[in-house]
Amino acid sequence: MTITAAHVPAIVALVAGIFILIMPRLLNYIVAIYLIFVGLVGLGVLKMFRF
Template identity: 65%
Template sequence: MNIHLSVIPLVSLIAGVLILVMPKLLNYIVAFYLIAIGLIGMFGTGHFHLH
């Protein structure tokens, strides 16, 4: 059984939920999201393959 997990949509989902739950932390959540997406893009680890 192969599971293909994409990191970018997962990070987006977590950021969206955190913004809904804690709107006062919007600046920090957006900053963390941008840093995470930048690191994922730089290191090219957008997909993990689990077997």
């Protein structure tokens, strides 16, 4: 299975959800990082770095 740009937000959301269940205090940081990451993926910035 190859990971495409469409899979990245789903994987990030899954990992973030697991971390929130383990440590609820991390919610603010996880949400902020998730939003920044999804924004970068949406703008195509990560394609320049070949991620």
